[in-house]
Amino acid sequence: xxxxxxxxxxxxxxxxxxxxxxxxxxxxxxxxxxxxxxxxxxxxxxxxxxxxxxxxxxxxxxxxxxxxxxxxxxxxxxxxxxxxxxxxxxxxxxxxxxxxxxxxxxxxxxxxxxxxxxxxxxxxxxxxxxxxxxxxxxxxxxxxxxxxxxxxxxxxxxxxxxxxxxxxxxxxxxxxxxxxxxxxxxxxxxxxxxxxxxxxxxxxxxxxxxxxxxxxxxxxxxxxxxxxxxxxxxxxxxxxxxxxxxxxxxxxxxxxxxxxxxxxxxxxxxxxxxxxxxxxxx
Amino acid sequence: xxxxxxxxxxxxxxxxxxxxxxxxxxxxxxxxxxxxxxxxxxxxxxxxxxxxxxxxxxxxxxxxxxxxxxxxxxxxxxxxxxxxxxxxxxxxxxxxxxxxxxxxxxxxxxxxxxxxxxxxxxxxxxxxxxxxxxxxxxxxxxxxxxxxxxxxxxxxxxxxxxxxxxxxxxxxxxxxxxxxxxxxxxxxxxxxxxxxxxxxxxxxxxxxxxxxxxxxxxxxxxxxxxxxxxxxxxxxxxxxxxxxxxxxxxxxxxxxxxxxxxxxxxxxxxxxxxxxxxxxxx
Numbered sequence: 081x082x083x084x085x086x087x088x089x090x091x092x093x094x095x096x097x098x099x100x101x102x103x104x105x106x107x108x109x110x111x112x113x114x115x116x117x118x119x120x121x122x123x124x125x126x127x128x129x130x131x132x133x134x135x136x137x138x139x140x141x142x143x144x145x146x147x148x149x150x151x152x153x154x155x156x157x158x159x160x161x162x163x164x165x166x167x168x169x170x171x172x173x174x175x176x177x178x179x180x181x182x183x184x185x186x187x188x189x190x191x192x193x194x195x196x197x198x199x200x201x202x203x204x205x206x207x208x209x210x211x212x213x214x215x216x217x218x219x220x221x222x223x224x225x226x227x228x229x230x231x232x233x234x235x236x237x238x239x240x241x242x243x244x245x246x247x248x249x250x251x252x253x254x255x256x257x258x259x260x261x262x263x264x265x266x267x268x269x270x271x272x273x274x275x276x277x278x279x280x281x282x283x284x285x286x287x288x289x290x291x292x293x294x295x296x297x298x299x300x301x302x303x304x305x306x307x308x309x310x311x312x313x314x315x316x317x318x319x320x321x322x323x324x325x326x327x328x329x330x331x332x333x334x335x336x337x338x339x340x341x342x343x344x345x346x347x348x349x350x351x352x353x354x355x356x357x358x359x360x361x362x
Numbered sequence: 363x364x365x366x367x368x369x370x371x372x373x374x375x376x377x378x379x380x381x382x383x384x385x386x387x388x389x390x391x392x393x394x395x396x397x398x399x400x401x402x403x404x405x406x407x408x409x410x411x412x413x414x415x416x417x418x419x420x421x422x423x424x425x426x427x428x429x430x431x432x433x434x435x436x437x438x439x440x441x442x443x444x445x446x447x448x449x450x451x452x453x454x455x456x457x458x459x460x461x462x463x464x465x466x467x468x469x470x471x472x473x474x475x476x477x478x479x480x481x482x483x484x485x486x487x488x489x490x491x492x493x494x495x496x497x498x499x500x501x502x503x504x505x506x507x508x509x510x511x512x513x514x515x516x517x518x519x520x521x522x523x524x525x526x527x528x529x530x531x532x533x534x535x536x537x538x539x540x541x542x543x544x545x546x547x548x549x550x551x552x553x554x555x556x557x558x559x560x561x562x563x564x565x566x567x568x569x570x571x572x573x574x575x576x577x578x579x580x581x582x583x584x585x586x587x588x589x590x591x592x593x594x595x596x597x598x599x600x601x602x603x604x605x606x607x608x609x610x611x612x613x614x615x616x617x618x619x620x621x622x623x624x625x626x627x628x629x630x631x632x633x634x635x636x637x638x639x640x641x642x643x644x
Contacts, residue, residue, distance in 0.1 A: 090530070185614075187475020188494070188528035194469055212470070213529075220530040246470035247495075248372070248502040332467075 084166045086173045090221055093174050097135070097223055100171075105132040108254075109224035111215060114138040114175075115155035116164050119259035119267030123228045124168050126256040130226050135172035136165055137218055142178060144210030155269055174222065181217055189213050190247075192239045195333050199345055200235050200356070203323045208239050215240055219251050227251050232258040232266050234343060234358040238331055258357070260286065266357045273353040281318040281350060288314050288325070289344050289359045296327075297362065303327055303336070314348055323347040323354070330360065366448045368455045372503055375456050379417075379505055382453075387414040390536075391506035393497060396420040396457075397437035398446050401541035401549030405510045406450050408538040412508050417454035418447055419500055424460060426492030437551055456504065463499055471495050472529075474521045477615050481627055482517050482638070485605045490521050497522055501533050509533050514540040514548050516625060516640040520613055540639070542568065548639045555635040563600040563632060570596050570607070571626050571641045578609075579644065585609055585618070596630055605629040605636070612642065 087093045100107055108131035110123045120136075127134040138161060145151035158175065165173055189209055196208035219227065229237045241253050259267045264286035265279075274282060288310045295306045311322050327336040330343040342361035347354060369375045382389055390413035392405045402418075409416040420443060427433035440457065447455055471491055474483075478490035501509065511519045523535050541549045546568035547561075556564060570592045577588045593604050609618040612625040624643035629636060 185524070186528050187477065188525045189473045189475070190529075191471045191473050192469065193471070217528075217530050220532065223532075242467070243470045246468050246499075247472075248499050250502065250505075 084162065084170055084173055086162070086175065088174075088176055089180055090176075093176075093221060096172055100133050101223075106226070107131055107222070107224040108134045109218065109222050109227040109251075110134065110136045110170075111218050111227065111229075112136055112138055113140045113154065113269065114161050115157055115269035115272070116161045117267050117269065117271075119230060119232065121164065121168050122259045123230055123256050124165070124170055126254065127226070127228045128169070130228070130254050131224075133171040135174060135222060135224070136170050137174040137176075137222070139174075139176060139181065139214065139218075141181075141210055141214040143182070143213060144207050146204060146206045149204075150270075150273075155272055174218075181214065190216050190243065192243060193246075195235070195242050195331075196239045198333055199324050199326065199328070200347065203347065208236070211236055212239060212243050216243065216247065216249065219244075219249050224251055226254050228254050228256050230256050230258060232268065232357070234330075234345060235333055238333060241331075264290075266355075268355065270353055270355070274350060278318075278350040278353065282355060284314060284317040284319070285346060285348060285355055285357045286359075289346060289357060292325075292327075292344055293359060293361050300338075314346075319348045319350055321349040323349070327361065366444065366452055366455055368444070368457065370456075370458055371462055372458075375458075375503060378454055382415050383505075388508070389413055389504070389506040390416045391500065391504050391509040391533075392416065392418045392452075393500050393509065393511075394418055394420055395422045395436065395551065396443050397439055397551035397554070398443045399549050399551065399553075401512060401514065403446065403450055404541045405512055405538050406447070406452050408536065409508070409510045410451070412510065412536050413506075415453040417456060417504060417506065418452050419456040419458075419504070421456075421458060421463065421496065421500075423463075423492055423496040425464070425495060426489050428486060428488045431486075432552075432555075437554055456500075463496065472498050472525065474525060475528075477517070477524050477613075478521045480615055481606050481608065481610070482629065485629065490518070493518055494521060494525050498525060498529065498531065501526075501531050506533055508536050510536050510538050512538050512540060514550065514639070516612075516627060517615055520615060523613075546572075548637075550637065552635055552637070556632060560600075560632040560635065564637060566596060566599040566601070567628060567630060567637055567639045568641075571628060571639060574607075574609075574626055575641060575643050582620075596628075601630045601632055603631040605631070609643065 085096050087096050108127035110127050112120050140154050190212040192208045192212045201208050263283040265283045292310050311325050325346045327344050330341040336342050345358040347356045367378055369378050390409035392409050394402050422436050472494040474490045474494045483490050545565040547565045574592050593607050607628040609626050612623040618624050627640040629638045
C-alpha cells in the first residue's frame with residue numbers, strides 16, 4: 081500500500097531520481113536529521129505544494145557536531161519516521177549510511193563566509209561548515225529542482241542560500257514558516273530532551289521575541305536596552321544561560337542598522353538543552 | 363566561417379549549453395586562464411576526442427593568486443586566443459568578467475584537504491582553495507559531462523579529482539599528458555616570462571626528473587640522496603631556488619613509501635619565474 085521508495089546508496093538514489101526526471105517530474109528535497117515531528121511534516125507539505133514528487137533525506141551528519149555536542153544522544157527513530165513519511169504521502173526517502181556520504185579519504189570542505197560567523201557560528205564553530213558541506217553533497221547527489229528549509233533555523237537558511245548563489249548550485253531554496261506548539265514553542269527534535277519543568281518554561285523564548293518586537297515597534301531607539309531586559313526576563317523565567325539575543329540584518333546576519341530588514345534571533349539553554357528561535361520585525 | 367560561440371554571462375552560457383544538451387551532445391569543458399599555447403590546444407584535442415562538443419573557458423582567477431604573485435602581469439591575449447580556438451574547431455568559449463563569477467557578497471569557499479597541503483600548497487597557501495572554488499563554479503555553471511586537466515599541474519589534477527569525488531560533482535575528469543617543447547620544457551604560459559638565457563637553462567628541470575627516475579630504477583634505496591643530488595645539479599645549472607623536488611604517492615601526494623604509485627614533482631625558480639614539472643616512476 082505504501083508508495084515510499086527507500087534508498088540508501090547513491091546508485092539506488094540515482095536510479096530513483098532518474099526515473100522521476102525521465103517522467104518530467106519536478107522534484108523537491110526535504111533534508112532532515114530524522115526524529116520527525118509535525119514541523120518536518122509541514123516541510124513535506126510545503127514540498128508537495130512546490131513540486132510533483134518529494135524526497136526526504138534522513139542523515140544525522142557527524143561533521144556538524146562538535147566533540148562535546150549531542151551527536152551520540154541525538155534522537156534516532158527511523159522506523160517511526162518511515163511510518164510518518166508513508167502516511168503523509170512522501171515519495172522517496174534517502175537514508176544513507178555515514179560511509180556513503182563520507183567514504184575513506186573524504187577531505188574537501190565547503191566553508192561559508194561572513195553570514196556564518198556570528199550567532200550560531202560564534203558558539204558552534206564546526207556547525208555551518210558541516211551543514212554547508214553535507215547540504216551541497218545532498219543537492220549534488222539528489223539533484224532536486226527545489227529544496228525546503230525551515231525558518232526555525234534562520235541563519236542556516238541564509239547560509240544555504242548564500243552557498244547556492246555563490247557556488248551556482250542549480251536548486252531553488254524554498255523557506256517554510258516555523259511550526260509551533262499551541263503555546264508558541266517552536267517544534268524541534270531537541271524538545272524531546274526537556275524535562276516537564278523545562279518544557280513549561282520553554283515557551284518564554286517565543287514570548288521574549290514577541291515582546292521585543294512589540295516594544296521596539298513603539299520605541300525603535302530603545303533596541304539595545306529592550307534586548308537586555310528580555311535577556312534578564314528569560315533568566316528570571318528559568319533559562320540558565322543565553323548564548324545570544326540579537327537584532328540582525330535578516331540576510332547578512334550583521335548587527336541591525338536602521339533601514340535594514342530585521343530579524344531577532346535567540347539561542348538559550350534550559351538545563352542541558354539548547355533552544356533556538358527567531359522572528360521578523362516589521 | 364567561424365563556429366566558435368563566445369559567451370560572457372551565465373545566462374548566455376546556459377542558453378548555449380542547454381541547446382547542446384537538447385541535441386543530446388556530450389559536452390567537454392577545458393578550463394584555462396587564457397594565453398593559449400600548444401599545450402592548451404592539446405587539451406582541446408583531447409576534449410574533442412572525449413565528447414561531441416568542446417567549450418573552453420578563459421578566466422584569470424584572482425582568488426588563486428596571493429597578493430605578491432603575478433596576477434597583474436599574467437599574460438592576457440584574448441583576441442589571439444580566440445583565433446586559435448576558431449582554428450582548432452572549438453565550439454564554445456566562456457570568458458566571463460570577474461563580477462560574473464564573484465558578484466558582490468560572494469563569500470562561500472571550497473577548501474581542499476590533505477592532498478592540497480604539501481608541495482604547491484605549502485608554498486602557495488591561497489592557491490588550491492582558489493582553484494577548487496572556481497573550478498567547482500565552472501563545473502556547476504557549464505554542467506559538462508567531462509572536463510580536461512593537464513598532467514603538467516599534477517597536484518591540481520589530484521585536488522580537483524578529490525573535490526569531484528568528495529562533493530559528488532557530476533563530471534568525469536580526463537587527464538591529458540604534459541605537452542613539451544622539443545628540448546623537453548613543459549609548455550606553460552609562464553614560459554613567456556623567461557629571458558633567452560633562462561629559457562636555455564629551463565629544460566634542465568625535465569632532465570633532472572628523468573635522471574632521478576632512471577637512477578632510482580637502478581637503486582631504489584638511494585631515493586633521498588638522489589633527490590638531493592638532483593637539487594644540487596639544478597642549482598649548478600642556474601636555477602636560483604628550488605621550492606621542492608620530491609617523490610610522492612601519485613594520488614595523495616604524501617611522501618612516497620615503498621609500494622606506493624610514485625610521482626616526482628618539482629618547483630624551481632629561474633630569476634622571477636617559477637616553473638613546475640613532474641613525471642611518473644615505474
